Amino acid sequence: MRKAALAFAGLLVLAGIVFMREASGLPTGWTASGPGPGFFPFWLATGFTLAALAVLVRTWSSNHGQGEPFLPGGAWKRILVVFLPMVGVVAFLHYLGIYLGGLLYLLGYTRLVGRHPWPLVLAVSVGVPLVLFFVFERWFLMPMPKGLLLEWLLYGR
Amino acid sequence: MDLARTLHDLLYGLGVAASPENLMVAVVGLLLGTAIGVLPGLGGTNGVALLLPLTFHLRPTAAIILLASVYWGAIFGGAITSILFRIPGEPWSVATMFDGYPLAKQGKPGVALTAAFTSSFIGAFVSIVLFTFFAPPLAELALKFGPPENFAVLLLAFATIAGLESGDPVKAVLMTFLGLLLATVGFDIVSGSPRMTFGSVALQSGVNFVIIAIGVFGLGEILLTVEEALRIEGLRARLSFRDVWETWKLFPRYVWTIVRSTLLGFWIGVLPGTGATPASFMSYGIARQFSPRGSKFGTGEVEGVVAPETAAHAAGIGALLPMVTLGIPGSPTAAVMLAGFFIWGLNPGPLLFQENREFVWGLIGSMYLTNVIGVLIVLTLVPVFAAIVRIPFAILAPLITILCSIGAYAVNNQVLDLWIMLGSGLAGYLFKKLGYPLAPLVVALVLGDMTEQAFRQSLIMGQGSPAIFFTRPIAAFFVAASVVVFLLPFARNVLRRARGGAIPAEAPGAAGS
Numbered sequence: 182m183r184k185a186a187l188a189f190a191g192l193l194v195l196a197g198i199v200f201m202r203e204a205s206g207l208p209t210g211w212t213a214s215g216p217g218p219g220f221f222p223f224w225l226a227t228g229f230t231l232a233a234l235a236v237l238v239r240t241w242s243s244n245h246g247q248g249e250p251f252l253p254g255g256a257w258k259r260i261l262v263v264f265l266p267m268v269g270v271v272a273f274l275h276y277l278g279i280y281l282g283g284l285l286y287l288l289g290y291t292r293l294v295g296r297h298p299w300p301l302v303l304a305v306s307v308g309v310p311l312v313l314f315f316v317f318e319r320w321f322l323m324p325m326p327k328g329l330l331l332e333w334l335l336y337g338r
Numbered sequence: 339m340d341l342a343r344t345l346h347d348l349l350y351g352l353g354v355a356a357s358p359e360n361l362m363v364a365v366v367g368l369l370l371g372t373a374i375g376v377l378p379g380l381g382g383t384n385g386v387a388l389l390l391p392l393t394f395h396l397r398p399t400a401a402i403i404l405l406a407s408v409y410w411g412a413i414f415g416g417a418i419t420s421i422l423f424r425i426p427g428e429p430w431s432v433a434t435m436f437d438g439y440p441l442a443k444q445g446k447p448g449v450a451l452t453a454a455f456t457s458s459f460i461g462a463f464v465s466i467v468l469f470t471f472f473a474p475p476l477a478e479l480a481l482k483f484g485p486p487e488n489f490a491v492l493l494l495a496f497a498t499i500a501g502l503e504s505g506d507p508v509k510a511v512l513m514t515f516l517g518l519l520l521a522t523v524g525f526d527i528v529s530g531s532p533r534m535t536f537g538s539v540a541l542q543s544g545v546n547f548v549i550i551a552i553g554v555f556g557l558g559e560i561l562l563t564v565e566e567a568l569r570i571e572g573l574r575a576r577l578s579f580r581d582v583w584e585t586w587k588l589f590p591r592y593v594w595t596i597v598r599s600t601l602l603g604f605w606i607g608v609l610p611g612t613g614a615t616p617a618s619f620m621s622y623g624i625a626r627q628f629s630p631r632g633s634k635f636g637t638g639e640v641e642g643v644v645a646p647e648t649a650a651h652a653a654g655i656g657a658l659l660p661m662v663t664l665g666i667p668g669s670p671t672a673a674v675m676l677a678g679f680f681i682w683g684l685n686p687g688p689l690l691f692q693e694n695r696e697f698v699w700g701l702i703g704s705m706y707l708t709n710v711i712g713v714l715i716v717l718t719l720v721p722v723f724a725a726i727v728r729i730p731f732a733i734l735a736p737l738i739t740i741l742c743s744i745g746a747y748a749v750n751n752q753v754l755d756l757w758i759m760l761g762s763g764l765a766g767y768l769f770k771k772l773g774y775p776l777a778p779l780v781v782a783l784v785l786g787d788m789t790e791q792a793f794r795q796s797l798i799m800g801q802g803s804p805a806i807f808f809t810r811p812i813a814a815f816f817v818a819a820s821v822v823v824f825l826l827p828f829a830r831n832v833l834r835r836a837r838g839g840a841i842p843a844e845a846p847g848a849a850g851s
Contacts, residue, residue, distance in 0.1 A: 186772050193512070200519060203534055207526075215798035218526035221790045222534055225519045232512035239508070251771075256565040263564050264764070267557075267739055271756045279747065283740040287733075295732020305733055313744065316377070321388065323748055 182246030190237040197230030262294060278328025280310040341471075348470055351699030355707050360403050360700065363396070364708045367404045368715060371411020375427050376419055377745070382412035382428060383671045390678055398682040399700040405675050406658070406701060407708045410462070413614065413651050414716045417454035418723050421643075422447060423738050425556035425745065430614035430650040432551055432780055433622040437635060437642025439559075444638055447724040448581030452717065453643040456586065459713035460596055461648035465604045465655035466705045477663040480608045485795035486806050488609065490816030492789045495616055496782065497824035498623025506773060507828055513769070513779040520545050520779075521786020528794060540754045547783040549746045549755050550762045554776050556742040557763025560735050562770060582720055585640070592644050595625050603649030607656025613669025614653040616788075619781050621649030627823065655705065661686060662698060 204226050207219030252260075266289060270282035277285070287306035291297050297305075317323045327335070354360065367389075374385035386405050393401035416428025421438035434454055441450035468476075483491075496514055523534045524544025535541040589596075599621040606617035625645035626635040635642045657669035665686035667673035679686045684694055691698050729737075746759040766776060800806030808814045 189768060189772055200534070203536060207531060207533060211802055212529075214528055215802075216794050218529040218531050218533055221793070222519060222522045225515050225522065229512060229515035229519060232508055232515060235508050236506070236512060239506075252565065259564045260561055263560060263735060263739075264760075267743075268760060270743070271753070271760060274753055274756065279740070279743060283736075283743075286740065287736045290736040291733050295730060297730070297732065305737075309737060309740070313740070317744065317748075321374075324751070325744060325747060326753065 182249040182251050183240070183244070185251040186240045186246060187237070190233060190240050193233035194230060194237055197226055197233050200226035201230060263290075266290065274326050274328060276329050278331045279325045280314050281328055281331055283313070284310045344471055347695070347699050348702065350695075351701075351703030352706060353703070354399060354696055354700035355403065355703035360400055360704060361707070363400045363404045364407045364704055365711060367407025368411040368414075368708060368712045371408035371413075372415035372712075372716065373411075374408065375412035375415020375417075375431075377427065377741075382409050382416075383674055385409075385412055386671055386674045390674065390681070393678060394681065398684060398694075399697050401678060401682055402675065402697065402701050403704040403708070405678060406704065407712075409654060409671055409675075410651075410705075410708055410712050413462075413654050414455060414458055414712055416650075417458070417643075417647060418451065419741075421450045421454060422723065422726050423556065423734075423741075424559045425738065425742060426548070426551050429548065429551075429784060430618045430646075430653075432555075432615075432784075433618040433646035433777075434643055434650075435555060436622065436646075436777060437637070437639045440636070440638030441640070441643065442727055446581070446638075447727050448578075448720050449585045449640065450643055451720050451723055452582045452585040453588075453640050454647045455713055455716045455720070456589065457592075457596060457599075457644040457648040458651040459709060461600045461603055461650070461652035462655055462709045463706075464600045465607075465652040466702070466709065468604055469655055469659055469705070470702055473659055473663050476608055477660050480660055481664070483609055483812070484810075485792045485799060486810050486813040487816070489789065489792035489796050490807060490813040490820070491606070491609070492616070492785055492792060493820040494816050494823065495620045495623070495785060496778075496789075497820035498620055498627065507831065509774045510778050513774055513776070514782045517779040517782025517784075518786045518789065520550065521547075521783050522790065527787075527791060540752060543750060545758065545783070546749045546755070547780060548749050549759050550783055551780050552742045552746050553759040553762030554766025554769070554779070556738060556745075557759065558766030558770055558776070560738060561763065561767040563731065564735070578721060581724070582717055588640055589644075592641055595629065595641055595645050596648050598628070599625065599645045599648035600652045603652030604656040606649070607653030607669065608659050613657050613671070614650040615784050617653035618646035618650040619784070622646040623823075627826070658701075662690060662701070663687075 201223065204219050204222035207222075208217030209219040209223040210217055266286050270277070270279075270286050273282060284306050287309060288302060291302045291305055292299070295302075313325075317325050318327075355364070370389070371382070371385060374382065385408050389405060389408055393404055396404065412428060413430065416426070416431035417434050417438065419425045419427040420431040420435040421442050424435055424439045426432045426435060438450040438454060441447070519534070521544075524532065524542055526533050532542045602621050602624065603614075603617040606620065607613060622635075622642065622645050625641060626632045629635070629639075629641055631639055631641065653669070654671075657667070657672045658675075660666040661672045661676055665676070665679075667676045676686060684690065684697065742759060742763075743756055746755050747753070749755060769776060769779075796806050797804065806813070807817050
């Protein structure tokens with residue numbers, strides 16, 4: 182836990198320096214139209230870096246969480262089982278869209294992790310995307326990414 | 339002010355609002371608004387904007403009643419997903435989440451929902467009365483608030499939120515800086531140059547805080563729950579109207595919180611450019627400083643739901659005041675409604691009261707009626723909403739994830755936002771795990787643009803000298819108050835150490851008001 186906290190604080194310091202560099206590419210001083218566009222971001226980034234340094238030093242000087250594991254046993258697997266399919270849905274958004282992707286995600290998770298009976302699994306994983314489809318596409322007219330597959334099924338192209 | 343005249347006008351307005359057409363429009367608007375409030379990513383502002391074209395076929399009075407009802411409905415509805423899933427349905431319901439979600443997790447979703455709806459209603463109702471009788475003088479006073487005053491008020495908001503977390507104040511400051519930094523991403527309003535985009539074109543439109551909030555709170559929560567592997571079954575929550583009654587019995591205790599939150603919310607709403615979101619955060623922060631149970635905030639205190647909800651709805655009403663009286667929108671949603679005024683052929687401003695009596699008083703009358711109808715509708719639905727938490731986690735988790743994705747995508751219609759959401763979900767999980775508070779990040783992200791604008795305008799006014807924040811009395815007062823509030827958590831830590839690690843039972847109540 183302590184190692185993770187140290188690594189994370191170190192990462193934040195690095196990020197702060199990157200932010201400062203990016204902000205200093207713009208005028209940070211007084212310009213003809215008041216404070217330059219880089220003024221606010223630059224000083225914010227500086228404040229962020231200093232705060233991150235302070236956290237790093239304090240974490241370093243305390244023994245808090247020494248020797249504790251960062252995650253309880255088996256937690257990695259459970260987290261990845263939720264998170265990776267999520268990444269998969271977004272990665273294949275172009276082909277599957279949010280509705281079909283959502284259907285597969287619901288189907289997989291309720292069946293494999295929840296071990297619910299098939300009728301319930303099917304009702305939920307088909308019903309939910311269907312309802313969402315009508316709410317967003319038909320009633321509120323907010324087009325969601327439908328994906329090439331659903332576009333083809335619906336409109337034949 | 340002529341009281342008899344106002345009362346006469348008000349009765350006339352109630353009559354206009356109670357006409358069958360206007361009443362029907364109001365109920366339709368409320369139901370739509372509640373649905374819009376529940377769906378993440380579909381906010382009151384875009385809800386009103388989407389319905390604007392529909393109003394071209396209505397008479398102006400019915401049109402404004404429809405739009406206003408959608409707004410009230412969205413304010414009621416926004417609380418629902420925040421409390422049940424920790425996904426903010428609306429920006430102003432982020433603060434409701436802080437105590438509403440823990441309450442729901444403890445099996446008391448009905449209490450949290452009832453508290454949210456009821457306090458929303460009270461905040462709204464008192465504000466409408468203020469609106470009815472004090473509209474013109476308040477509008478005048480609001481105009482005295484220039485950029486330095488606005489900046490000072492925002493500073494107070496940051497100070498209250500940074501003092502929010504009982505954990506490490508340095509981490510709270512760090513998260514505030516991060517939120518403000520993220521808010522600067524995108525085109526600079528003054529110079530027009532893209533900032534902090536690292537050369538990415540997609541980032542030029544900026545990072546929307548709704549996406550970050552959905553990621554860090556909605557997704558982050560799922561990851562945390564999965565890690566603990568606790569709740570595979572749904573929650574067992576008692577579902578009946580007894581919750582409603584029992585929550586109401588708590589309300590007399592919160593009289594001062596409600597009065598304070600209403601006045602604060604209403605005033606923040608009246609100020610141009612702010613609105614319900616900053617009002618809800620400030621009200622939460624200040625309630626925490628004042629409440630004797632302040633140190634328990636964040637663990638499921640009913641008062642922590644009451645404060646932001648009261649202020650959010652009060653601000654929603656307040657935001658309409660400068661719009662009607664001066665033609666200056668008090669919030670983004672009011673700005674969309676203002677666009678409607680011109681389309682319907684009305685000129686907002688002081689003359690509106692004289693020239694379009696039916697319109698103005700019809701709107702005011704409808705605010706009374708729709709809020710009464712609205713709270714009755716949502717309260718009857720409390721058991722239904724509360725039943726949602728009974729759904730087993732293995733079904734709820736993917737469901738929430740999909741709703742998060744839809745909400746994040748709906749903001750800008752770009753796939754990049756989904757990646758930002760996933761990234762902030764992971765980041766939110768790590769932050770939470772390592773003791774970095776998330777609330778200051780989101781608050782800073784919400785208020786960032788406003789703050790920077792007020793800050794730059796003030797510096798321009800003062801020709802580069804920050805003395806302007808101290809020479810104007812109202813600004814100086816708020817700056818001083820922020821410094822006091824900001825230093826409290828540090829002082830508390832020092833005190834704690836001086837007492838040899840003993841945690842003070844009560845949060846200091848003498849916060850600068």
